[in-house]
Amino acid sequence: MATKSACGELRHLRGIAMAHRRLESGLTSSPAVMFGEALRFAREQAGYTQEDLGKILHCHRTVITRWEGGKRPMDADTVARADDALAMGGLLVRLWERVDWHADIEHPDWFQKYVELEEEVAAIRAIQYNRINGLLQCEDYARAILSLGDARNIPERLAERVATRMGRQERFLTGDGPMLLVVLDESAIRTVVGGPGVMRRQMEHLLSVSEQSNIFIEVAPFARPARKMPATSLFLLLMPDGKEWVYSESLYRGHFSDAPSIVTEARRDFDLLRGDVLSVGDSCALITDAMEEYRHEERRAGDSFLAQEQLQRGRWGRVHRGGPRIPSRRGPGA
Structure with a gap:
């Protein structure tokens, strides 16, 4: 096996995984899923359960489940240990190296669960602090907020993530889409992301989508009675079968519960x-006022830039402390 070419190895593993896949799972073009299938096949061929392999790799069985489902990337050291434990002769390592994990896994595994619920949800009620809810973001705002993360220096990755976020909005932007009720803390409107121009366009977008019969946007103003409220954004997801989930986020983690x-x-x-x-x-009305304030800031920023440019032009023709005269850029007849 070790003497096969890289392409031959990849074709061999792809064949193994495709043959092993259950018919009801359907086909896939995802390299991450293909790698997970190869890992599962190797584990089962070695006679290990997920719990057995978890003990060898010092992780919980549920982590093995996510690896085998292509929903969570393995690190290089763990892949090498799994390859050795399953006697794959380096094959898992070679396949792992050929997967673009950042491109193939769109969301962290905890957020992936939220996205899957969102795709089926009958209604969402949300409290959102500090930033505009992802389902209400315009493209410019989404690009600005996502560019603050690890995608900022990789244009292709940033474009993919913006497209993914825009795609999540589609089923909510139709008249018969799921109900979306978002309470925006005023901090989400006042926190500037991407500059006044981006914020002005975001306010315009909020006003536009609020005309949808299934979308309701309410603002919790700064000037409201002090109450003990959730310290983070909160989402209530009502599923078609009547089951309700609570979702919230802390630093680097998402939290789900359906406990009554x-x-x-x-x-x-x-x-x-x-x-x-x-x-x-x-x-x-408050969003409209904010939009006009951002429009004013946008114009003022433009005027400031123009004034600075004119100031620089004025300096082109000045004489500097007895030095040579800096010639003007204007032609003789201008």
């Missing part, structure tokens, strides 16, 4: 906050 007590507490927090928010109409 937690769902009840999240509903209470949401309802308490809504008692202090602006109506849909008043929220649109």
Whole structure:
């Protein structure tokens, strides 16, 4: 096996994984999924359960499940140890090296679960702090916010992530789409992302999507009664079967729960906050005011740039402390 060419090895592994895939799983063009299938096939051929392999690699069985599903990348050292434990002769390592993990896995594994629920959800109610909710972002705002992450220096990756975020919005931007009720803390509107021009376009986008019959945007103003509220953004996802999930995020992690007590507490927090928010109409008025403020800032920034440019042009013809005169760029007859 070790003497095969790289292409031959890849074809061999692809054949193994395709043959092993259950019919109900369907076909895939994802290299990450193909790698996961090869890992699962090798594990089963070696006679190990996921729990057995987890003990060898010092991880939980659920981590093995995500690796085999192509939903979480393995690190190089772990791949090498798995390859050795499963007697693959370096084959898993070679395949792993040929997967572009950043391009193939669009979301962290915890956020992937949220995206999967979002694709089926019947209604979403959300409290959003500091930034505009991803389902309400315009393309310029999404690009600006995503460029703050690790995709900023890789244009292709940034473009893919922006396209993915825009794609998530599609089913909500139709009249018969799922209900989307978002309470935006005023901090989400006042926190400048990408400059006043981007924020002006984002405010315009909020006003536009709020005209959809299934989308409701309410603003929780700074000037509201002080209450003990969630310290982070909170999402209530109602599924078609009536089941409800609570989702929130902390630093680098997402948290899910369908426990009745937690769902009840999240509903209470949401309802308490809504008692202090602006109506849909008043929220649109506040967003309109913010839009005009950003428009003013945008114009002022443009005027400042123009003034600076004119100042620089004025300096072209000055005489500098007895030095040679700097010639003007204008022609003799200008």
